[in-house]
Amino acid sequence: MKSNRLSKLIGIDYPLFLGPMRLITLGEMAAAVSNSGGFGQIAASGLSPDRLREEIDKAHRRTDRPFGVNIPIYRKNAIDQLEVCTQCGIRTITTSAGNPTRIIELLRNSGVKVLHKVSSVEMALKAESAGVDAVIATGHEAGGHVGRDGATTFCLVPMLVDALQIPVIAAGGIADARGLVAAFAFGAEGVEVGTRFVATDKAPVPDFFKELLIMARSQSTTLLGKNAMPIRVLKNKAAVSILNPVKSEEDRQIQGDAADRQYIQSGGDADSAIMPAGQIAGLIQNVKDIGAVFPEMIEAAHTISERVFKNFQRER
Structure with missing residues (x-):
């Protein structure tokens, strides 16, 4: 995972993403996940441009590692939020709920990477044509807003891998190492995890x-x-x-x-x-230290991968 296209593209240790969640994944959570080796994200949805700037500054004070911001394109203040991101030095933006073409045009030649959330092959092909750097395949089992077509993550991911030239990130239905290994087996080059992070010590929820x-x-x-x-x-x-x-x-x-x-x-x-x-909430059994989620997934994934490989080895 450390040397694949996605980790090199963004400059992170592991292509494991904190799923953006409205009014939950803010500066402190984003920084904590980035410090653990993954990629933290601040959800811009529900934030004024000034509040978004505050959360980005908060994350910058807590980490020197890369983190990003998710911007729902259909929101009226999306362009204002984009301007805040570029002013604050954000180098990777994820977009959702809309056509990313306008965002790409505004960021052309800026060096900012754009990853777009999709829920169908058709949406993914349009995003690739628009010039996004990667897509986030969001299955119907995911939390928060999902696509209308009902495609599940583990059906959608291999279809996108076959159809696209750019990296695919799997999102929805992943909360532990088993989901991580399965996503990579289907051809994903990264995963995005949301619900698991709500049940952590840093999540600002009741x-x-x-x-x-x-x-x-x-x-x-x-x-x-x-x-x-x-x-x-x-x-x-x-x-x-x-x-x-x-x-x-x-x-x-x-x-x-x-x-x-x-x-x-x-x-x-x-x-x-x-x-x-x-x-995937049905798999969550405890509240974890936020900094342990991705490192534990990676460690367990090695064990699972070795076991699966041995099961398919032929006797010589």
């Missing part, structure tokens, strides 16, 4: 969110907004009320403001908060 992740099973998440911008969240009373609207005026208002007013940092409790999480 304790009940982390506890619910530890208790989660395979059926503990659900999709909201399937016909608009699908988002996978933990299944609780708030999520169920959005899925099954009732008639009272109070509940109508709750449903209409779910994306922001019920988001975890806006208060609430285990029943009323909206908590993005992937299906």
Whole structure:
């Protein structure tokens, strides 16, 4: 992993990415992951340009290793956020939820690398044609916003590897070394991990969110907004009320403001908060030191790879 195209492109030890999560993966988390050998990311979604600058400065004070920023292109302040990134010396940006062509045009000849999130082969081919440096293949089982087509990570990744010339990063359904090894077996040159990092000591979320992740099973998440911008969240009373609207005026208002007013940092409790999480939550059993997640995955991946290789060796 240390010498593949992706790690060389970005200048990191290992092509293991912290998945950007709105109002969660901020400066402190990004720096901690980069210090552990991976690539930390600050999620720009929900941040004003000034707040984004503060979080970038916070990360710079905590690490001298590369980290990046994720910018959802459809947001009205996306270009303002991009300007902040370039002013603050960010060398790698990941983009999502939109066509990256305009971003590429603005960054042309700047040396800034652009990695774009995709959920289909068609989207990936358009992104490659636009000039992105790599794509992040986000499967339907991922937490947060996912594609509408329903392709899973481990179906999508090999299709993209076959179709593209640029590196593919696997995202969704990866929380431990088994997922890491599987992603590389499918041809990915990196992985992005989100939900696993919510259950870490540095994640700025309420304790009940982390506890619910530890208790989660395979059926503990659900999709909201399937016909608009699908988002996978933990299944609780708030999520169920959005899925099954009732008639009272109070509940109508709750449903209409779910994306922001019920988001975890806006208060609430285990029943009323909206908590993005992937299906992989069912594998999370404890709250980890954030700096241990990727090093432990790498160490265990070596053992798994050796065991798999031995199983396929022929007797001489």
